[in-house]
Amino acid sequence: MANLPLMITLTTVLIYLLPSCIKSSEIILPKSLNLTLLTDPSAISVASHDFGNITTVIPGGVICPSSPAEISRLLSYASNGERKFQVAARGQGHSLMGQAGVPDGVIINMTCLAGVVVSDDMKYADVAGGTLWVDVLKKTAEKGVSPVSWTDYLHVSVGGTLSNAGIGGEVFRNGPQISNVLELDVITGKGEMLACSPQLNSELFYGVLGGLGQFGIITRARIVLNHAPKRAKWFRMLYSDFTAFTKDQERLISMANDTGVDYLEGQLFMSNGVVDTSFFPQSDQSKIADLVKSHGIIYVLEVAKFYDDPTLPIIGQVVDMLTKTLSYLPGFISMHDVAYFDFLNRVKAEEDKLRSLGLWEVPHPWLNLYVPKSQILDFHNGVVKDILLKQNSTSGLTLLYPSNRNKWDNRMSAMVTDEDVVYIIGILQSATPQNVPEVESLNDSIIRVCKDSGIKIKQYLMHYTRKEDWVEHFGTKWSDFSKRKDLFDPKKLLSPGQDIF
Numbered sequence: 462m463a464n465l466p467l468m469i470t471l472t473t474v475l476i477y478l479l480p481s482c483i484k485s486s487e488i489i490l491p492k493s494l495n496l497t498l499l500t501d502p503s504a505i506s507v508a509s510h511d512f513g514n515i516t517t518v519i520p521g522g523v524i525c526p527s528s529p530a531e532i533s534r535l536l537s538y539a540s541n542g543e544r545k546f547q548v549a550a551r552g553q554g555h556s557l558m559g560q561a562g563v564p565d566g567v568i569i570n571m572t573c574l575a576g577v578v579v580s581d582d583m584k585y586a587d588v589a590g591g592t593l594w595v596d597v598l599k600k601t602a603e604k605g606v607s608p609v610s611w612t613d614y615l616h617v618s619v620g621g622t623l624s625n626a627g628i629g630g631e632v633f634r635n636g637p638q639i640s641n642v643l644e645l646d647v648i649t650g651k652g653e654m655l656a657c658s659p660q661l662n663s664e665l666f667y668g669v670l671g672g673l674g675q676f677g678i679i680t681r682a683r684i685v686l687n688h689a690p691k692r693a694k695w696f697r698m699l700y701s702d703f704t705a706f707t708k709d710q711e712r713l714i715s716m717a718n719d720t721g722v723d724y725l726e727g728q729l730f731m732s733n734g735v736v737d738t739s740f741f742p743q744s745d746q747s748k749i750a751d752l753v754k755s756h757g758i759i760y761v762l763e764v765a766k767f768y769d770d771p772t773l774p775i776i777g778q779v780v781d782m783l784t785k786t787l788s789y790l791p792g793f794i795s796m797h798d799v800a801y802f803d804f805l806n807r808v809k810a811e812e813d814k815l816r817s818l819g820l821w822e823v824p825h826p827w828l829n830l831y832v833p834k835s836q837i838l839d840f841h842n843g844v845v846k847d848i849l850l851k852q853n854s855t856s857g858l859t860l861l862y863p864s865n866r867n868k869w870d871n872r873m874s875a876m877v878t879d880e881d882v883v884y885i886i887g888i889l890q891s892a893t894p895q896n897v898p899e900v901e902s903l904n905d906s907i908i909r910v911c912k913d914s915g916i917k918i919k920q921y922l923m924h925y926t927r928k929e930d931w932v933e934h935f936g937t938k939w940s941d942f943s944k945r946k947d948l949f950d951p952k953k954l955l956s957p958g959q960d961i962f
Contacts, residue, residue, distance in 0.1 A: 606689050645657050
């Protein structure tokens with residue numbers, strides 16, 4: 462999920478390579494703009510693909526801005542100049558289907574604008590839009606503070622996740638990352654440089670958060686900070702019964718305002734996939750593999766409690782609560798004690814492992830969904846058991862965990878299903894170039910089953926190509942979304958890779 466959870470199970474896949482002969486259409490900028498447009502093959506190649514590694518979108522050039530003013534000049538020229546071209550802001554390119562691309566237009570390399578300034582009272586940080594979240598963590602932790610909501614993968618840009626939602630295992634407690642922003646600096650599709658907040662230019666503020674880059678480019682975000690704990694007690698527990706698994710998850714998120722856990726996710730071990738038991742003691746690993754083989758699916762509840770002093774009574778209370786009141790399989794609980802930074806940055810170790818094997822830059826036809834609590838059993842039976850488990854094999858990770866809907870602000874553009882408790886689903890499969898169509902067909906089947914069964918899903922990091930699908934996605938928000946586009950980007954210059962307008 463930016464957005465979203467990015468852990469990948471090791472699997473045998475082929476490296477997907479871009480053609481070495483990529484050429485771009487020529488864009489000529491007037492010298493008066495004082496902008497350097499990169500058109501060399503290496504710059505074009507990097508900007509032509511994304512994390513999904515499924516599409517190739519070739520821009521006309523790339524700009525590495527030295528200041529927000531350069532972005533403003535570019536967009537003013539694109540909006541008012543004789544030759545119209547489109548523009549896309551790109552951080553780490555963690556989109557899945559070319560959403561960060563712009564055919565024959567200009568890519569703005571937002572990583573050229575990075576930096577973190579912590580306020581004197583340490584209640585917030587002003588962060589440049591191209592800054593990686595891992596660098597925000599490093600800078601703030603030096604002062605003993607930290608943002609309160611994280612994605613599972615920290616090597617993505619602040620502007621990128623805020624343009625989607627920014628979800629992870631702390632959403633149930635503190636909301637998505639977009640719910641923890643105090644103000645923004647945004648450059649609209651007309652080249653206007655505007656500060657915005659709930660009180661100032663609020664229409665732009667709420668539109669940009671979760672707005673998929675349609676209304677403006679985030680150059681600065683003021684992020685809420687709180688105390689940064691030093692350690693994390695990190696638990697995983699196993700379940701063979703889906704209802705017991707979800708009941709315990711829902712019980713834990715209902716304690717969000719009490720002394721419960723700080724992080725919660727869930728994942729599935731399926732008998733037709735690779736089962737990573739490395740978190741558990743070696744003596745239990747073969748037993749877990751046997752459980753998965755016997756039951757077909759084993760459900761993994763993963764939680765963490767952050768703390769400073771290992772002697773704090775609260776840690777003992779949390780351990781007692783987990784071990785005495787939850788309904789996991791007796792004996793199948795494991796705990797690690799790790800540094801707070803290492804816990805938040807845990808996926809980087811998986812990435813490094815995959816990169817060393819040449820298995821990171823492969824196609825990722827992922828499907829991310831929100832499912833209302835009232836229909837999660839229907840989803841489990843119709844999708845997990847009847848589709849995913851019946852594949853010959855799976856090559857990835859499936860995440861499934863609940864969130865509290867009241868932690869989301871409905872004034873923002875981001876969409877989520879409308880029920881008090883919403884399940885976040887990540888079907889994060891890896892592929893080879895040859896079997897991408899097969900996995901995409903599987904994803905289509907999942908969507909179709911949900912619609913035929915009346916399961917009211919919303920997609921995250923979606924890529925629709927028909928306007929009617931976007932209208933359905935935004936529902937009652939479509940009218941406001943469309944009006945904001947006309948107001949802030951009337952020439953339809955920004956983020957054309959989303960295929961909305």
